Amino acid sequence: MDIFLLFISAIFVNNILLAQYLGNCPYLGCSKEKSVAIGMGAAVLFVIVLATVITFLIQKYIMNPFHLGYLQTIIFILVIAALVQFVEMFLKKMVPPLYKSLGIYLPLITTNCAVLGVAILVQRKEFDLWTSFLYAIAASVGFLLAIVLMAGIRERFVVTRIPRSMQGVPSGLVMAGIMSLAFLAFKGMIA
Amino acid sequence: MIAESVITLFGLGFVSASVLSVASRLLAVEEDPRIEVVTEALPGANCGGCGFAGCEAYATAVLKDPSVPPNRCCAGGPDVAKRVAELTGKAAGDVEPMVAFRRCVKVEGKVARKYDYAGATTCAGAKLLDGGPDACRYACIGLGDCVRACPFDAMWIEDGLVHIAPAKCTSCGTCVRTCPNGILEIIPRRARVMVFCSSKDKGKAVKDVCEAGCISCGACVKKCPAKAIRMEDDRIVIDHKACLAYGPSCEEVCVKSCPRDILRCLKPEYIAPAPETEPAHFPEESHVVDLNA
Amino acid sequence: MGSVASEFTKGLWKEIPPFRLVLGLCPTLAVTTSAENGLGMGAAVIFVLALSNVLISLVRSIIPKKVRIACFIAIAASLVVAVEMLMQAFAYPLYQQLGIFVPLIVVNCIILGRAEAFAAKNPPHLALADGLGMGIGFTLSLTFLGSLREIFGAGTWFGHSLFGPNYHPFSFLVQAPGAFVCLGIILAGMNFLSIWQAKRKGLELDPNFDAGCKGCMACKKMDEIAAQKRLERLGAKA
Amino acid sequence: MMEIVRMIVVLSLITGTAGFVLSGLKVWTSPIIESQVLTYVQGPAIKQVFSDMANDPIADRKKFPKPGGGPEDQVIVFPILKDGKLKAVALEGAGKGYGGDVNVIVGVDTSTDTVVGISITTHKETPGIGSRVSEPGFTKQFRGRTLAQAKLKKEGGAIDAISGATFSSIGASEAVKQVTSWYTALKDSIKTTWQ
Numbered sequence: 001m002d003i004f005l006l007f008i009s010a011i012f013v014n015n016i017l018l019a020q021y022l023g024n025c026p027y028l029g030c031s032k033e034k035s036v037a038i039g040m041g042a043a044v045l046f047v048i049v050l051a052t053v054i055t056f057l058i059q060k061y062i063m064n065p066f067h068l069g070y071l072q073t074i075i076f077i078l079v080i081a082a083l084v085q086f087v088e089m090f091l092k093k094m095v096p097p098l099y100k101s102l103g104i105y106l107p108l109i110t111t112n113c114a115v116l117g118v119a120i121l122v123q124r125k126e127f128d129l130w131t132s133f134l135y136a137i138a139a140s141v142g143f144l145l146a147i148v149l150m151a152g153i154r155e156r157f158v159v160t161r162i163p164r165s166m167q168g169v170p171s172g173l174v175m176a177g178i179m180s181l182a183f184l185a186f187k188g189m190i191a
Numbered sequence: 192m193i194a195e196s197v198i199t200l201f202g203l204g205f206v207s208a209s210v211l212s213v214a215s216r217l218l219a220v221e222e223d224p225r226i227e228v229v230t231e232a233l234p235g236a237n238c239g240g241c242g243f244a245g246c247e248a249y250a251t252a253v254l255k256d257p258s259v260p261p262n263r264c265c266a267g268g269p270d271v272a273k274r275v276a277e278l279t280g281k282a283a284g285d286v287e288p289m290v291a292f293r294r295c296v297k298v299e300g301k302v303a304r305k306y307d308y309a310g311a312t313t314c315a316g317a318k319l320l321d322g323g324p325d326a327c328r329y330a331c332i333g334l335g336d337c338v339r340a341c342p343f344d345a346m347w348i349e350d351g352l353v354h355i356a357p358a359k360c361t362s363c364g365t366c367v368r369t370c371p372n373g374i375l376e377i378i379p380r381r382a383r384v385m386v387f388c389s390s391k392d393k394g395k396a397v398k399d400v401c402e403a404g405c406i407s408c409g410a411c412v413k414k415c416p417a418k419a420i421r422m423e424d425d426r427i428v429i430d431h432k433a434c435l436a437y438g439p440s441c442e443e444v445c446v447k448s449c450p451r452d453i454l455r456c457l458k459p460e461y462i463a464p465a466p467e468t469e470p471a472h473f474p475e476e477s478h479v480v481d482l483n484a
Numbered sequence: 485m486g487s488v489a490s491e492f493t494k495g496l497w498k499e500i501p502p503f504r505l506v507l508g509l510c511p512t513l514a515v516t517t518s519a520e521n522g523l524g525m526g527a528a529v530i531f532v533l534a535l536s537n538v539l540i541s542l543v544r545s546i547i548p549k550k551v552r553i554a555c556f557i558a559i560a561a562s563l564v565v566a567v568e569m570l571m572q573a574f575a576y577p578l579y580q581q582l583g584i585f586v587p588l589i590v591v592n593c594i595i596l597g598r599a600e601a602f603a604a605k606n607p608p609h610l611a612l613a614d615g616l617g618m619g620i621g622f623t624l625s626l627t628f629l630g631s632l633r634e635i636f637g638a639g640t641w642f643g644h645s646l647f648g649p650n651y652h653p654f655s656f657l658v659q660a661p662g663a664f665v666c667l668g669i670i671l672a673g674m675n676f677l678s679i680w681q682a683k684r685k686g687l688e689l690d691p692n693f694d695a696g697c698k699g700c701m702a703c704k705k706m707d708e709i710a711a712q713k714r715l716e717r718l719g720a721k722a
Numbered sequence: 723m724m725e726i727v728r729m730i731v732v733l734s735l736i737t738g739t740a741g742f743v744l745s746g747l748k749v750w751t752s753p754i755i756e757s758q759v760l761t762y763v764q765g766p767a768i769k770q771v772f773s774d775m776a777n778d779p780i781a782d783r784k785k786f787p788k789p790g791g792g793p794e795d796q797v798i799v800f801p802i803l804k805d806g807k808l809k810a811v812a813l814e815g816a817g818k819g820y821g822g823d824v825n826v827i828v829g830v831d832t833s834t835d836t837v838v839g840i841s842i843t844t845h846k847e848t849p850g851i852g853s854r855v856s857e858p859g860f861t862k863q864f865r866g867r868t869l870a871q872a873k874l875k876k877e878g879g880a881i882d883a884i885s886g887a888t889f890s891s892i893g894a895s896e897a898v899k900q901v902t903s904w905y906t907a908l909k910d911s912i913k914t915t916w917q
Contacts, residue, residue: 019660021514025593028509035713066195070569070748073587074561074740075203081557082207086214093218104709110553113510113591120584125846126822159316165675166668169506173668181661196745197738204558204737205730208551212726215550543736548729555736562740569747573754576762 003134010138012186016114017146018179023114027147028172030105037151041144043105045137048118050087051080052136055119056129076119081110114143150179225278226250232274233264241363253279263363288380289362291345291355294389295374296453297330301402318371326400329390331374337366379431383439384446386427388453393425405453411445420445427454488613495617496624501594502667503625503674508594511585512626513663519642522630524578525585526623528571530616532563532589537603537615539563544604556599557590564590594622633657633666757781760798764827767841768800768812771829777803779812784915789907797904801916802829808916810838813904817896821846824855824893828901830869832913837872840864840898845890852890860884860891869902 016022023044030040055076063069088106091099109115118139122132153175162171229250241263243249253259253275261281262272275281303326308317314336322328333351345359346366357380367375374389386405390397394406407425417437419430446454501507508529515525539559547555568586571579579586589595598618603611634640637657639647656662760780768779779800788795800812810831816823824845829838842856854860863881864872873879874895883891905912 021510021660021663022588024509024513028506033713036709039709039713062199066199067192068196068199071196071200071565071741071744073565073568073590074200074558074737074744076587077557077561077590078203078207078554078737081554082211085211085554089211089214089218092220110557111591111593111596113588116591117584117588120587124584156319159311159313159319161311163672165679166672167675170668170672170675173664173671175668177661177664177666177668180664184659184661192749193742193745196748197741200741200744201734201738204734207554208730208733211551211554212729216726547732548725550725551729551733554733558733558736558740562744565740565744566747569744569751569755573751573758576755576758580762 006131006134007138007141008186008189010135011142011145012183013189015142015146015180015183016118016139017143018176018183020117022117023112023143024176026108026112027150027176028169031147031150031154031172034148034151034155037147038144039101040105040108041140041147043102043109044112044114044143045140046102047080047084047087047106047109047112048115048140048143049133049136051083051115052119052122052132053129054083055079056122056132059123060129072120072123073116077116080115080119084110114140146179146183150175153179223251223254225254229254229275229278232278233271253281257281289377290357290360290380291362291364291366292376292378292382292385293331293353293355293374294376294385294387295329295331295352296387296403297325297327297333297352297401302327302330302404303400315371323372327390327392327397327404329372329374329388329392330401332372336371337369337375340365340369379435381435382429382431382457383434384429384443384454385457386429386454389426391424391426403451403453406451408450410448410450411454414444414448416441416444488609491610491613492617495614495619495621497621499618500621500625501618502622503671505594505597506671507597508592508622509667510588511592512629513660513667515582515585516626516630516633516663517658518634518638518640519627519630521578521581522626522628523623524571524575525582526619526626528567528582528586528589529592529594529622530619531567532560533595533598533619533622534612534615535563536560536595537598537611538608540599540603541606541608541611547604552604553596553600556596556604560595560599561590594618629666629670632670633662637662763843764800764812764814767827767843768829770841771812771827771839772802772810775802776805777801786908786911789904797908799908799912801912803916808832808913811905811912813901814843815897815900815904817893817898817900819845819847819855819893820852820887820889821848824890824897826894826897826901828864828898830901830905832909835869835909837864837867837869837898837902840894842894845893847887847890847893852887854884854887855890855894860894864898869906872898872902 010016014020017024017027026040026044030036058075058079059069059072063072063075068075084106088099088103091103091106118136121139122135125135127135150172154172157171157175166174226247230247233246233250241249243252243263246264249259249263253261253263261275261279262269264271264275304324305321305326306324308320308324310316310320312334314323314332314334317323317332317334323330323332325332331352333348333353335346335348335353337353338346338348342363342365343359343361345356345361347354347356353375362377364377367373367377372389376389378385388397388401388403388405390401390404392400392404394408397404397406405427407422407427409422411427412420412422415434417433419433419437421428421430443456446456448454495501499505502509502512511525511529515521536556536559540556543555543559564587567589568579571582571586598615602614606614631641634642635646636654637659638655639645639651639653657666757780760783765780769775772779779802782803783798783800785796785798787793788797797813801808802810802812810829812827812829814825814827816825818824822845824847825843827841827843829840830836831838840861842861845853845856847853847855867880871880872895874881874883874891876883877895879895881891881895883895
């Protein structure tokens with residue numbers, strides 16, 4: 001039941017994109033094509049889960065014993081950057097098909113604030129390892145859902161008359177606002 | 192505390208840099224070095240005119256797949272084709288010249304209309320609304336998605352129907368990929384006969400919506416002595432290779448057998464190779480397949 | 485490259501982030517629930533951006549190309565940690581308000597975007613001008629957006645009540661959807677201005693005027709991937 | 723090979739320097755941060771418990787060794803003074819609630835050894851259910867209780883748990899119990915410190 005609640009809360013109520021504003025750049029950049037959105041979402045899911053678990057272990061076994069909590073930001077981001085680059089090289093060599101579908105998005109993920117955001121959030125919420133792992137999955141599924149839905153809508157934008165000044169990013173943002181409004185409705189589920 | 196911080200961060204930098212540099216050595220992927228050379232030779236516009244996803248994809252394909260010709264790059268023209276041919280060891284000239292062709296004769300009144308469309312002026316947009324304003328789901332919608340997509344300015348809309356200027360067409364296939372109804376096709380410039388309908392409906396359904404469409408009677412299939420015509424999904428497919436190999440001795444019996452006048456001989460102006468120099472203004476008659484001929 | 489003055493002023497209007505260069509959207513959307521938060525976030529970004537630009541410009545010649553991004557991130561991250569500590573020490577309520585978005589400055593594409601696009605190629609004094617200009621432009625935008633949302637969404641400005649107790653705040657604006665819609669409409673307004681100006685002067689409109697994150701390599705790459713995927717999809721259909 | 727060495731050296735040097743500078747900054751700012759945190763997190767809670775204070779308990783705070791803790795564990799005691807004399811003290815305790823620790827500031831009158839009041843500083847309870855422990859309806863019950871009474875009824879005290887939020891109530895009560903045990907152990911040294 002708790003796990004169910006965690007998932008519902010992270011995917012719908014506190015959607016990482018639409019309610020917590022994390023990961024907006026890829027959201028707007030990648031949502032023009034549904035296949036790209038799925039690829040990006042899956043890559044983000046992969047990286048978020050991996051990064052959250054690794055940074056959690058580093059926090060627990062290196063930073064906490066030495067009282068280095070204040071270096072959290074710099075240590076986390078360096079670990080994430082190195083991890084992403086390593087995974088990219090690894091996939092390219094060892095699993096080329098996976099590289100073709102996910103790997104091309106990896107270089108774009110280092111600066112995705114959703115990854116660092118989730119890694120820091122689970123520390124601030126003081127989750128244990130298992131809950132952190134589940135939360136990472138739930139949050140990135142929420143990201144995937146939002147970005148794929150958005151791409152589905154934005155594909156239709158191509159065939160719609162939109163005023164010149166609203167084309168591109170502005171219409172994407174307003175669209176995101178309307179989606180966020182729709183997601184607000186899920187707040188009623190948990191109160 | 193200072194010592195711990197310095198050591199931890201120094202160690203982190205050291206470890207990540209070492210892991211990455213070692214990994215970049217161990218996990219380096221060997222790519223065919225020629226791919227890069229061929230990609231360099233291409234214009235790098237990533238226009239997709241060749242039918243591949245970008246210049247690098249074409250370079251890879253042309254090196255690996257023997258059936259991919261070296262002259263597919265429309266943006267680069269003959270110079271690039273020559274260079275690619277040199278790099279790949281393929282002959283530049285042994286490729287059948289092709290041209291885009293519209294498989295539809297929808298003209299005013301021949302196709303019934305379901306409704307008047309007043310939405311966004313794109314075919315894809317109209318297609319979203321109950322399959323388009325025409326009763327025939329395979330008719331040219333005529334809102335010009337292909338015209339806008341054509342990188343060579345070889346198409347235009349007239350009377351709600353797309354027209355192709357063969358002299359300008361480079362058979363890049365962009366229009367074929369754009370058309371939501373799939374009525375465009377790339378055919379050999381030497382092709383002798385062609386079918387002017389792309390409907391996959393059965394005879395009765397076609398008769399209901401179009402005065403001119405193919406009713407899938409199969410007469411042409413039976414008559415063709417070269418067995419170059421077949422039906423796929425109630426849609427005529429012509430094997431131009433077999434047709435051209437058989438030669439003109441059949442006297443186009445298929446055209447004569449067609450009860451709906453939907454199989455026609457192509458005008459020589461259309462099928463002739465593009466002239467070397469482009470005329471300033473293309474004469475009205477020669478740039479389109481004349482439907483009333 | 486231009487003079488110090490021109491590098492400084494371009495960040496204030498011509499390339500003002502995030503309205504012109506669509507950079508750093510996450511904090512822009514998240515912390516602008518009030519003018520004060522926007523200003524505070526902006527101040528932190530000015531500090532990090534100006535210093536990281538200068539530092540990167542100073543060490544640009546010794547950084548090997550392959551670990552370029554990692555070095556930029558390390559420099560930006562240490563500045564962010566510094567800001568975090570200073571903010572906790574001297575502006576604790578603001579730190580509480582901005583929450584997780586203070587550490588997230590490090591992944592704000594404005595930092596890496598400027599490092600990559602400008603600081604890595606220019607001498608320190610120009611990099612400083614660019615960083616300060618961009619930072620101040622960012623602060624102005626954030627404060628503007630924050631003011632807009634606070635004034636109409638809560639009826640206050642910098643915490644001072646504006647319309648008296650009878651005002652019914654349009655609280656949609658201070659919630660998540662309001663942030664998206666508000667920024668979207670401002671961006672559209674900027675585009676409208678560009679189009680109108682081009683028309684009035686009879687000039688050709690810059691076709692890339694709304695191309696989005698110009699300074700951010702990630703977005704460029706994403707557009708390329710999207711174009712390629714589209715071709716692949718259409719190719720498969722044909 | 724040279725390139726790899728250079729990569730490693732440059733990156734480690736940058737991170738190492740960052741570590742040095744940042745730890746220096748940390749040493750300088752940590753006392754300021756500590757007092758800031760106390761002012762903005764514990765400060766309002768203390769003010770809520772003691773409505774009239776002549777001194778600034780945050781500035782006058784003192785650390786005492788934690789009873790039953792290791793040699794480095796410490797407890798912060800905030801004194802409430804009147805005319806320079808100790809009137810009451812405030813301590814912060816923590817108890818495990820439903821979602822995590824419930825942190826509670828407890829004010830204890832040093833002359834009568836009774837609870838002056840409690841105030842919740844931070845908690846992670848479910849909004850609307852467990853979060854009711856921070857509402858006056860619950861916290862008011864502790865006012866004027868003796869140390870022995872300041873626990874839930876089922877443990878022999880005088881406090882009603884919030885129905886439907888038993889775990890949160892237990893958390894708050896545990897926190898109060900922790901403070902009362904610390905206070906009992908430290909009472910003498912507290913009194914000698916401030917007279």
